[in-house]
Amino acid sequence: MKAVVFEAYGDSSVLKFTDAPMPPIKDDQVLVKVYAATVNPIDWRIRSGGLAKFVECDFPVIPGREVAGVIEQVGADVSNFKVGDPVFGFLQQLEMKWGSYAEFVPADAYKLAHKPAELSYEQATALPVAIHTAQQALFTHGGLEAGQTVLIHAAAGVVGSMAVQLAKQAGATVIATASPGNHDFVLGLGADRVIDYHQQDFGEQLKSEYPDGVAVILAxxxxxxxxxxxxxxxxxxxxxxxxxxxxxxxxxxxxxxxxVMICQADGAALESLSDQFASGELKTEIARVFNLEQAAEAQDLSATERVAGKIVIKVN
Ligand SMILES: NC(=O)c1ccc[n+]([C@@H]2O[C@H](COP(=O)([O-])OP(=O)(O)OC[C@H]3O[C@@H](n4cnc5c(N)ncnc54)[C@H](OP(=O)(O)O)[C@@H]3O)[C@@H](O)[C@H]2O)c1
Structure with a gap:
């Protein structure tokens, strides 16, 4: 199969578009024919070696931790998916070997959900990390409840923008921070208040309006x-x-x-939000779509940390 592979840590020039063997699957896994993957900031942090203490690399490594595609093969213990099902999910590999910058990727079945027919593969692959991170940060770790106030930083980013949507749905008051050029976008997501975090005294300015402070800060x-x-x-x-x-x-x-929170893959959580994804009630903006051959360029763009929206890699 065609894949993007790196054989040693380094800058984006270590990423090579090449031939790779077909990945094996375990009994509790499925093989997904990849239609679309994404670039997450963790992809280039792993590639650079900066996360070697946390995520081991078994070289040669294929990067990529989100996928949308079609089931090609099903492991012996998998009962909730069949060959031909369109799926999407967060792969959350503890050791990097077989990622989604490839024509095929193995995936633990419990991490995947059926893709709503209304979503394109590009739209579907952009959702899992944003959903899991925002949901688990706000509710599992933050305990956010209706009527409380939450401060969401980097609200124009992928995770921040999903957090604004989920917090509003949950009945919270949302104060968001973003650069001025992104204020209209963030207000459009439902934020009650948006503020420029570059202003030194933004907290002081808000204190008079929110004298009781905030229940949760997502940063x-x-x-x-x-x-x-x-x-x-x-x-x-x-x-x-x-x-x-x-x-x-x-x-x-x-x-x-x-x-510090690390998001956990959870196919059931994606499955339960299927109607809201299908209707567009919950969505992630796509900033750019690259071809698989352009993976290095796509990671370099992500590493600027100035892109509002998901970077998608189109595969099959
Ligand atoms: N722990 C986990 O499980 C987990 C999961 C997902 C993501 N993350 C991490 O969370 C971070 C955000 O991810 P993302 O995908 O949402 O990123 P993103 O979409 O690339 O976020 C980019 C936006 O963040 C804002 N921003 C950049 N630097 C900032 C800073 N120093 N302070 C405040 N805002 C800043 C910018 O907004 P403006 O242009 O409006 O200034 C930029 O548009 C990344 O570091 C990523 O690695 C962690």
Whole structure:
């Protein structure tokens, strides 16, 4: 099969479009014929070697952790999918070997869901990581409830924009942060208030409007924007971070130690939101679609961390 492969850590030039053997599947797995994959920031962090302590690489490695495609083969223990089913999901490999930047990828069956017919493969592959991360951060870790206020940073990003949609659906008041050029987009998602996190004193400005602070802060990125939130933090605020912090002092905001969350694959959660995906009630913007041969360019674009929307790789 055709695939993008890297044989050693390095910059995007280590990614080669080449021939690779067909991946094997285990009894609880399916083989998916890939129609569309995505680029997640973790893809280029793994490729660079920056996450070697957390995600092992069994070289040669095919990157890619999200997929939408059609079931090609079913393992002996799999009963909920059959050959020919259109599916999508987050692969969440603990060791990287067989990823979705390829014509075929093995997937644990419990991580997949049936793709709603209304969605294209590009739209479907863009959803799983955003949904799992936003859902688990807001509700599983943050305990967000109707009537509470949540501060969502990087709200124009893939995870942030999904979090705004889910928090509004849950009946929360949403304060979002984004660069000024993205304010209309974020308000269009339903945010009650959007603010430029580049302003040093944005937390102070908001404090007079929200004197009781916020129940949950979702912060995809640590650093300056997160520290500016301090005036809105009370001793009961839950702060959920999505990226490891270089400086341990950045973990503490006012009286609260933030927690770093890793999203978990969950096909059943995707299946349960099927109607909302089909109707477009929950959606992820697609920023760019690349061909498989352009994977290096696609990862370099993601590494700018300035792209609002998902980067998709079209395969078959
Ligand atoms: N732990 C997990 O399980 C998990 C899961 C998914 C993602 N993540 C991580 O979460 C982060 C966001 O992922 P994503 O896919 O949503 O990213 P994304 O779509 O690439 O987010 C890009 C947006 O984030 C904003 N941004 C960039 N740097 C920022 C900063 N320092 N402070 C505040 N906002 C900033 C920018 O918004 P403006 O243009 O409006 O400034 C940019 O448009 C990544 O680091 C990713 O690795 C972790």
């Amino acid at each position: 995809p990125f640590a650093g300056k924007s997160l520290q500016g939130s301090e005036p809105l933090v009370t001793s009961s605020t839950k702060i959920i971070l999505l990226s490891p912090v270089a400086n341990p002092e950045d973990m503490k905001i006012g009286p609260v130690e933030s927690q």
